[in-house]
Amino acid sequence: xxPLSALQHHLFCPRQCALIHVEGLWAEDAATAEGRLLxxxxxxxxxxxxxxxxxxxxxxxxxxxLGVAGRADAVEFRGEPPNPYPVExxxxxxxxxxxxxxxxxxxxxxxxxxxxxxxxxxxxxxxTTRRRVAVSFDAxxxxxxxxxxxxxxxxxxxxxxxxxxHGPGCERCSLRDLCQPTRLEHPPRVADWLAARLKx
Numbered sequence: 204x205x206p207l208s209a210l211q212h213h214l215f216c217p218r219q220c221a222l223i224h225v226e227g228l229w230a231e232d233a234a235t236a237e238g239r240l241l242x243x244x245x246x247x248x249x250x251x252x253x254x255x256x257x258x259x260x261x262x263x264x265x266x267x268x269l270g271v272a273g274r275a276d277a278v279e280f281r282g283e284p285p286n287p288y289p290v291e292x293x294x295x296x297x298x299x300x301x302x303x304x305x306x307x308x309x310x311x312x313x314x315x316x317x318x319x320x321x322x323x324x325x326x327x328x329x330x331t332t333r334r335r336v337a338v339s340f341d342a343x344x345x346x347x348x349x350x351x352x353x354x355x356x357x358x359x360x361x362x363x364x365x366x367x368x369h370g371p372g373c374e375r376c377s378l379r380d381l382c383q384p385t386r387l388e389h390p391p392r393v394a395d396w397l398a399a400r401l402k403x
Contacts, residue, residue, distance in 0.1 A: 204265065205356050207273030207313075210348070211306040213355035215372060220355055221364040222378050230377045256281055264313035269352040275310050287314040289325040296331050301347065303327050304338050308348040311340050 206224065213220040222228045251258040257280040265272040279288040289310040293303055304327070311322040326335040338344075358365070367384040376382065 204270055204272040205352075205359050207264065207271045207306060207309055209355045209359060210271065210309050210351050211302045213358060214302040214305050214351050215300065216368075216370075216376065217354070217358055218365045218367055218382060218384075219376060219378055221358055222382060224359045225362060225364055228378060228381050230381055255283070257285060264310055264317065266309065266313040266316050268316060269309055269312055269349065270356055271309055271313070271352055273310075273313075275314075278310075278314065284320075286320060287311075287318055287322055289314060289322070290328055290335070291325070292328045292330070294330040296329050297327070297336055301344070304344060305348045305351050307338055308340050308344050309352065312345070312348065 209220055209224050212223055259278045259280065260276070262275045262278050263272075264275055275289050276292045277290040279290060280286065281288055289307055291303065291307045291310065297303075307325050307327055311325055314320075314322045322340065324337060324339050326337050328335050367382055369384040373379055373382070373384045
């Protein structure tokens with residue numbers, strides 16, 4: 204099993220995924236601190252119950268098909284019999300890439316395996332806009348989620364960190380200083396270093 208969060212990290216940047224899940228590195232900046240506080244607030248909330256709705260927070264999830272395990276921020280069980288509806292909380296705004304959607308879809312696949320019922324939709328709640336974005340778990344998103352889970356597992360189990368690829372996301376990454384994407388784009392070769400030392 205790999206962490207559910209690794210799918211989001213891998214789709215955003217395979218090197219970031221390896222730095223976190225292979226090398227065990229982490230650095231907090233204002234954005235990650237804001238996200239952590241948002242999740243702590245959600246986790247601290249009490250389970251809610253009202254007619255036709257039960258909200259579970261911090262529900263443990265796992266999928267044998269995807270090989271992932273983790274926790275859901277919130278799962279709303281709606282109707283009779285209750286159908287799970289995952290809700291993932293994110294700071295900021297909706298993004299151009301699909302990493303958040305993949306993480307949420309993986310939660311839905313976990314819930315389907317665990318409860319034996321279809322989960323066709325969930326929602327992403329963004330802290331800046333204070334709004335939910337409904338996400339439909341269609342065939343395209345499910346296929347992308349399965350592919351990313353497979354790639355993330357291979358990345359983590361290889362025990363190797365991919366080389367850096369400098370891109371627009373690097374400027375917003377809390378691991379930028381640890382990753383050093385611009386300095387390490389063309390790392391020095393050991394053979395060149397040794398030749399220079401011998402020449403000296």
